[in-house]
Amino acid sequence: MSNIDVSIIIPVYNVEPYIAECINSVMNQQTSCVIECLLIDDKGADGSMMLAKDRLSSYTGPVRFRIVEHAENRGLSAARNTGIRTAHGKYVYFLDSDDVIPSDCIEKLYHRTIQYPGTEIIIGNFQTFPVAGVHDYLTLTHKDYPEYSDDIGWIRSIWMEDVPVISCNKLISRDFIIKYGLYFREGIYHEDNHWQALAYPFVTNIAFVKDLTYMYRIRPGSITQSTDNLQRRIDSLVVICKEMFSRKFEWDIPWVKWVSNRLGDFRYGRELDCASTFTSTRYHYLIKCLWKNEAIPLSLRCIYRYHGMPTPLMNIHVYSVMLKIFIRFQK
Numbered sequence: 001m002s003n004i005d006v007s008i009i010i011p012v013y014n015v016e017p018y019i020a021e022c023i024n025s026v027m028n029q030q031t032s033c034v035i036e037c038l039l040i041d042d043k044g045a046d047g048s049m050m051l052a053k054d055r056l057s058s059y060t061g062p063v064r065f066r067i068v069e070h071a072e073n074r075g076l077s078a079a080r081n082t083g084i085r086t087a088h089g090k091y092v093y094f095l096d097s098d099d100v101i102p103s104d105c106i107e108k109l110y111h112r113t114i115q116y117p118g119t120e121i122i123i124g125n126f127q128t129f130p131v132a133g134v135h136d137y138l139t140l141t142h143k144d145y146p147e148y149s150d151d152i153g154w155i156r157s158i159w160m161e162d163v164p165v166i167s168c169n170k171l172i173s174r175d176f177i178i179k180y181g182l183y184f185r186e187g188i189y190h191e192d193n194h195w196q197a198l199a200y201p202f203v204t205n206i207a208f209v210k211d212l213t214y215m216y217r218i219r220p221g222s223i224t225q226s227t228d229n230l231q232r233r234i235d236s237l238v239v240i241c242k243e244m245f246s247r248k249f250e251w252d253i254p255w256v257k258w259v260s261n262r263l264g265d266f267r268y269g270r271e272l273d274c275a276s277t278f279t280s281t282r283y284h285y286l287i288k289c290l291w292k293n294e295a296i297p298l299s300l301r302c303i304y305r306y307h308g309m310p311t312p313l314m315n316i317h318v319y320s321v322m323l324k325i326f327i328r329f330q331k
Contacts, residue, residue: 004064005033006106006171007092009083011076014044016051018098018217023055025100025215026063031107036064036089040079043072048097077184077191080167084177091122092177094168098217105213109171112207116148121199121206122171123163124213134218138164140210150205159200160258167192169214176202185243188236189229197244200255234272237265238282245286248295253327256300259290260323263307268316284308300326 008026012019026037041049049067056065068086070079084092091113095101105124112122125141128134143162149155167184176182180202185194241262251259266272266283273279287308291301303322306314 003034004036004089005091006035006110007083007087007089007174008035008037008063008095008106009040009080009087009092010037010095010097011040011042011079011083012044012048012052012097013042013073013076013079014046014048015097016046016048018219019048019052020055021100022095022097023052025102026095027059027061028103029063029101029106030103031110033106033110034064035062035106036066036087038083038087039065039067040082041067041069042074042076042079043070075186077186077188080191081183081186084174084183087174089174091171092174093171095214096168096216098219099168100215100217102212102215104211106171108209108211108213112148112209113171116205116207119148119205119207120173120176120203122209123206124169124171124209125211126164126166126169126214126216127212128216128218131218135216138166140164140208145208145210148205148207152204155203155206156200156252156254159203160196160254161261163196165192165196166216167195168216185239188239189233190236190240193237194240194243197240197258201247201249230273231278234279234282237262237272238286241266241286242289245289246293248293251296251300253330256323256327256330259304260307263287263304267307297326 010022010026015022023039026035029035039049039052053067059065066086068082070082080094083094091110093106093109109122109124113119123140125139127139180199182195182199182202184191188194245259263283263286266279266286267274274283287304290296290304293301296304303319303326306322307319308314
């Protein structure tokens with residue numbers, strides 16, 4: 001199995017109306033590289049896996065399909081982790097089971113690994129359907145990115161705030177994932193945000209494909225479209241922020257800006273119900289996490305502590321000036 005180039009990992013859970021189209025798009029890949037596709041059965045309650053097995057029963061093409069079963073439902077992150085651990089490919093590619101990929105997707109992404117051997121992550125472009133233009137800010141269309149870069153400073157400057165925060169549509173070296181333990185955090189929402197932040201200190205090179213390589217389905221009821229479970233989503237962000245705010249490594253400027261923006265999300269963001277006691281309590285908990293992290297320069301910890309002051313004492317303009325002064329002296 002060591003000759004497999006790409007392992008496509010598809011977690012399957014309650015996607016009966018979409019799974020056949022997703023699988024067909026994998027079967028239709030036109031490429032010279034060797035592909036395996038892992039369907040991770042996460043024990044949904046509908047007929048998704050029955051349809052998948054029926055579709056595979058008549059397939060005779062070059063893609064090597066495997067079904068890996070969970071004993072019980074464990075969630076998207078666990079399904080992706082199962083895929084990583086059981087994959088045989090040099091690279092893994094995450095595909096959600098309600099989405100589809102163009103027939104030249106893998107060919108275009110894998111071609112970058114031939115052009116630039118040793119590339120850790122290759123990112124493609126995407127479009128939403130059946131309504132185009134949703135999440136357009138996440139596409140590569142208007143970004144002036146090179147085909148390849150190993151400039152770590154530049155990579156870090158874009159990684160947390162500009163690179164699409166979706167784990168799908170990224171061809172990722174499996175050795176890179178395993179070497180740094182870059183598995184998905186289980187039991188939370190926003191697992192893609194966690195993975196992107198987790199990978200931040202380790203990415204040393206990256207490549208881009210601006211051609212369309214992914215079709216992201218917008219459907220009612222998906223996690224990204226739902227306003228339900230707000231408190232659980234907030235708690236998931238707290239889990240992510242607590243882990244990242246406690247990191248014991250050199251805090252460079254892009255990381256400092258990312259942390260500051262996350263504090264702003266909790267104090268001023270419209271989506272997190274910032275006026276509520278629920279959110280406020282968790283925001284102040286994160287301020288304490290930052291204060292206790294001795295890897296952060298004391299001056300920066302004081303600035304973050306000031307951010308957590310009551311409104312009559314904390315002025316956002318003063319905070320911004322303090323942060324700008326800190327950043328200027330770090331350059």
